[in-house]
Amino acid sequence: MNRILPVLTVLLAIIAVWYVAAYFLNLNWANQQIAREGIEPTFSALFQNTMAQERPVLPAPHQVAVGLWEGIAGQKITSKRSLVWHGWVTLSATLAGFAIGSLTGILLAAGIVHNRAMDQSVMPWAIASQTVPILAIAPMVIVVMASVGVTGLLPKAIISAWLSFFPVLVGTVKGLRTPDAMQLDLMRSWNASANQVFWRLRLPSAMPYLFASLKVAIAASLVGAIVGELPAGATAGLGARLLSGSYYGQTVQIWSALFAAAALAGILVLIVGWIERLTLKRMGLAR
Amino acid sequence: MTTPSAADPVVEARGIDLTFQTADGPVHALKGVDLTINRRDFVSFIGPSGCGKTTLLRTIAALETPTGGSLTVNGMTPDEARKARAYGYVFQAPGLYPWRTIAQNISLPLEIMGYSKADRAERVARVLELVDLSGFGGKYPWQLSGGMQQRASIARALSFDADILLMDEPFGALDEIVRDRLNEALLDLWARTGKTIVFVTHSIPEAVYLSTKIVVMSPRPGRITRVIDSPLPRTRPLEIRDSSDFIAVAQDVREGLREGHSYD
Numbered sequence: 337m338n339r340i341l342p343v344l345t346v347l348l349a350i351i352a353v354w355y356v357a358a359y360f361l362n363l364n365w366a367n368q369q370i371a372r373e374g375i376e377p378t379f380s381a382l383f384q385n386t387m388a389q390e391r392p393v394l395p396a397p398h399q400v401a402v403g404l405w406e407g408i409a410g411q412k413i414t415s416k417r418s419l420v421w422h423g424w425v426t427l428s429a430t431l432a433g434f435a436i437g438s439l440t441g442i443l444l445a446a447g448i449v450h451n452r453a454m455d456q457s458v459m460p461w462a463i464a465s466q467t468v469p470i471l472a473i474a475p476m477v478i479v480v481m482a483s484v485g486v487t488g489l490l491p492k493a494i495i496s497a498w499l500s501f502f503p504v505l506v507g508t509v510k511g512l513r514t515p516d517a518m519q520l521d522l523m524r525s526w527n528a529s530a531n532q533v534f535w536r537l538r539l540p541s542a543m544p545y546l547f548a549s550l551k552v553a554i555a556a557s558l559v560g561a562i563v564g565e566l567p568a569g570a571t572a573g574l575g576a577r578l579l580s581g582s583y584y585g586q587t588v589q590i591w592s593a594l595f596a597a598a599a600l601a602g603i604l605v606l607i608v609g610w611i612e613r614l615t616l617k618r619m620g621l622a623r
Numbered sequence: 624m625t626t627p628s629a630a631d632p633v634v635e636a637r638g639i640d641l642t643f644q645t646a647d648g649p650v651h652a653l654k655g656v657d658l659t660i661n662r663r664d665f666v667s668f669i670g671p672s673g674c675g676k677t678t679l680l681r682t683i684a685a686l687e688t689p690t691g692g693s694l695t696v697n698g699m700t701p702d703e704a705r706k707a708r709a710y711g712y713v714f715q716a717p718g719l720y721p722w723r724t725i726a727q728n729i730s731l732p733l734e735i736m737g738y739s740k741a742d743r744a745e746r747v748a749r750v751l752e753l754v755d756l757s758g759f760g761g762k763y764p765w766q767l768s769g770g771m772q773q774r775a776s777i778a779r780a781l782s783f784d785a786d787i788l789l790m791d792e793p794f795g796a797l798d799e800i801v802r803d804r805l806n807e808a809l810l811d812l813w814a815r816t817g818k819t820i821v822f823v824t825h826s827i828p829e830a831v832y833l834s835t836k837i838v839v840m841s842p843r844p845g846r847i848t849r850v851i852d853s854p855l856p857r858t859r860p861l862e863i864r865d866s867s868d869f870i871a872v873a874q875d876v877r878e879g880l881r882e883g884h885s886y887d
Binding site for chain 1: 681684686705706708710711712714716718720721722731732734735736763765783
């Protein structure tokens with residue numbers, strides 16, 4: 337209860353601010369509409385109008401809630417209007433991208449820790465890759481891969497991996513370097529091979545860091561997958577819902593897709609966090 | 624005096640120099656160190672901080688490479704001896720892995736060295752018994768006191784039958800009461816296993832109580848100022864610390880330390 341109360345208070349405050357903002361942002365259109373229909377522009381008439389426009393500047397919270405509900409429960413999940421179906425399309429690209437990205441990040445980190453040349457060369461390129469706007473990269477990846485006949489999930493997963501490998505790389509390098517000089521000296525006195533040091537000392541020590549960065553990476557993967565859906569013709573996925581919503585001024589659809597994406601990200605982070613707790617507890621590293 | 628010079632030398636150092644190049648210029652960590660350590664000796668390095676006692680220990684363990692002089696361990700270079708797994712090293716911190724139980728921690732060097740599973744279990748049980756930790760194999764390090772953790776780390780160093788036990792202030796972080804008990808247990812262990820032990824300390828009573836040979840060192844540059852062969856018998860009850868022999872040796876050590884200081 338102690339934890340729920342502050343969260344609820346903040347939530348209620350946000351919803352209140354949202355309603356007020358929706359009223360004022362949609363007021364202009366409401367005024368025009370009411371003038372056209374010749375209705376007396378009383379506050380209650382205006383308020384009712386701002387809360388129920390078909391294409392509001394900012395949809396009211398309950399409109400988004402209805403949109404979400406319709407999208408999730410109001411359709412067959414195989415329907416092209418179902419947020420579940422679109423969510424699944426995005427989720428599959430996200431998970432594939434997360435897998436590729438995390439694996440790449442971990443492999444690069446292992447290389448950086450063990451190889452001097454990689455230590456000096458990889459990081460600047462990794463940082464450079466993140467400073468290039470993903471929105472500029474995404475269409476090129478899609479176009480280039482389509483030209484060699486690869487379409488569908490993989491290009492989106494690559495864009496998703498582009499965003500997610502970086503936090504994993506940084507976190508894992510940091511984690512693999514946590515064993516102190518004494519631990520490494522002990523290993524040396526036992527004449528342990530680099531392989532043995534990696535699997536028995538470095539990797540287990542890196543676990544807390546690895547999981548912290550995996551949580552960032554899974555959220556980044558979702559962003560990458562959505563961005564990857566934008567230039568792909570906007571046919572499927574939450575990104576497509578966002579894009580087609582903005583084409584046709586369907587703000588309720590945009591906000592519904594946005595909330596679906598946010599909820600998906602939240603659930604994914606929660607799942608990673610849950611695996612983290614379980615693993616670290618089993619390893620005796622949880623405190 | 625009591626150690627026969629004809630005994631089998633394990634470590635032979637002749638004129639070892641070790642200079643670290645730092646941003647502030649060269650630091651002479653060791654200069655002209657001559658030392659012979661015989662099999663089954665218990666040798667302590669004692670001196671103020673910066674005298675190179677830890678560096679000398681690390682040099683023997685091939686964790687540092689001398690810049691001059693010659694050093695052999697069992698007739699080999701220190702690095703060859705390291706590869707032959709001649710060293711069991713114990714640091715001031717136990718350095719146990721929190722994700723492994725005590726038994727799994729002790730088993731770690733055995734896994735690395737490729738012992739079979741049955742062999743590992745047998746050895747773990749044996750060394751746990753040696754350090755009086757039987758029954759604690761299934762516990763995690765955080766469930767044990769500091770003294771017990773340090774005993775587990777000694778067990779780990781003993782598990783693969785290294786010739787030489789190198790101990791770098793292993794009891795430095797423990798309180799005096801626990802330290803006394805562990806000193807007594809260490810002597811017992813030494814008697815039962817017949818290891819050669821090299822021990823770094825900055826406690827005079829600890830050095831005198833444990834050692835057959837006390838190496839007094841002094842800083843800038845790190846060097847040996849006095850080597851004292853202890854007249855005390857190998858079997859030593861705690862009460863020996865009140866004997867006149869003990870007090871005389873401690874006196875010697877103290878003088879050696881003072882001599883070192885008169886140089887700077």
